[in-house]
Amino acid sequence: MTLEGQILAEKAMVFRKGVVQRILKAVKSGELNFLEPTVNYDFGVEYPKLKELGLGRDEALSILNDLCEVGILVGEVVYTLAVCPYCRSYRLFLQLRCPTCGSTRLSKGAVIEHLLCGHVDVEDNFRMGEDLVCQKCRKPLKAIGVDYRKPGVLFKCLDCQAPFPHPKAMYTCSDGHMFDESELAVFQVRAYRPNPAGRVLLEKATIDLEPVLGVLANR
Template identity: 30%
Template sequence: MSEGLLITGDQNPLHLPAKKSTDDTLWRSLDVGADADYFLFEVSSESEAYRVIGLVRQKLLPAIYLKPLILINSGGDLSKSLQDQVDFVISSQQLEQQLPAKLLDEVESINRRIDALQEQRLKADTNMALRVVRYLYSRDREVEPVASIQNRGGYTFTGIESLFDGHDQSIWQTLDFLNSQHLVQTRFVTRTHQCASCGCAFLNFKETCPQCESEELDADDLIHHFRCGYTAELSDFRQEERLVCPKCDQTLRHIGVDYDKPSMMYHCRSCDHRFQEPEIATTCFDCHRTAPPENQIHRNIEAYKLSMLGVNAALYGLDSLFASILERRLQLLPLDVFERFIAVEKARIGRYKVSHSSLLLIDIKGLEQIYLTLGERTSEVYEELANLFYAMLRSSDLISSRNESLFLMLLTETSPDDAKIVEGRLSSGVGELLKASLGASPDIISQIVNVDTALDLTAYLESFLSEHHAE
């Protein structure tokens, strides 16, 4: 098969170029492969395979980085890690013939899910957490930790490793973040100790002297000779190959029958201290810092699977997190329902002509950037924001959102002048809160519209968005 060949056929695959291609040609062929059903590739070495997988999985377009990857194994054993990083492995012979139906079914199932994401008109995914969420969604499976000495954390998640560009800490941080946002469900697998200063899981556990902290210790069993009651350390009994009681000169025969070992004693060669319970010290193989085990990080190692919230985030973006908090706190209405209320309100006002209601729009730009800055603390800030909204609104007011940052509020029986007061308070409150959290003033745009029969909400929103969201 020739290099860089786009294989046509029923399933429309893209055959990636083999080892000799430069990355540039690979990139180009990937871009043209956005419409392929899957990528097939064949490499001469595992490291080459990892490079290709990395190039695919680190692309920004969901249509590419999520693409099913099929590795053609031309012979030889593949590592478990490599097998975990591609979707399928087939033999060269299989390629000559028809691909197995089961494989094609699975490819189709992955592509259906990717299509579901595409419906959301996704363009480039730059956010790591979102990319992981979407990847997990498209594969619909759990990502499991795999013990690995290549990885400082002692474990890696080979299933999603290729999405990251080599800094394994970012895998942990991303998974921690997803977990803190309840976007994933976890299943306990095991537990590790990790260095508190550098996160490395490779720690040397050592017994040390509780008195002088020396590591140079001898340990000896204590022996109790039943017959004469004599008790001393094993070395006192040792005579060449045998054990002989120094008190009664009898040879010890069988443990449990004529003697036993009731305990063990450590002896410090440095300070001569004798003790039974040594202190335990751990030294990091990487940063060489020494600390008692209780001062190191004890971490649960878990497998991750998307939660329902995670599925939602995969489809609609991570920022829906704030919406979900508002939904819980303020009963955020779906936009179509909100539109119905506006219509009712317009009709009511038009008919009786006695009261005023106002529509307040508030657009908090860059809200989606908060979690990039704050990480795990994002949900706290979101909760505070939700509290702020809650404090400003009365129980007769209604709230909805157009997207992750544009919120609509119907302030019933409120004149535009009164609405101005609410607008001022809300803008300054949100501004202060975000400034305190992010260290920079956010860009907040707000508008007030009088609700009357002339109001066309859909048109109004379109013009608002086109005015303020130039992109």
């Protein structure tokens, strides 16, 4: 037996579990023709139809992975979640920092460019009561597209006063690990459906397990 065959044969032993047999029979009968995941902040990724069969999150993911590996199910990515690279937690808190000094004290505002003198600043710094007035040349700004334009938004550090379009993103997971965007890991959430090519194996798996183990052992 090859190493791959041995691994697959070991995975096929999961077919002996009663709950897995119920899944296989439901797939065979058409009751489970599509397993759609849900994503919940408190419970993570769940498969409601498998939860009804008494399967917890981790066990469901393990069984679905096994059934894909032996060719009974096929999976397709439907969501991509950001997760902690250290503990795989999906409970993340985003913190914005100044890319210059690292401060977390930031402000955000719409950017205005005075077309006459070229002065650029956040809208709050142009505001004088109900009017917009350029702080560089002191001329009023009345018509957008004529006197001024709004090219986007700008962040500003309240400590070092540096303006920037994109703050540095730092993440902290629910277990306290901190990391930046370059370290962020992703978790692909899949939906599952029966694999037509695995129909013969499915028939054997729900009738007699020995032929299944024999097929896998010879891989």
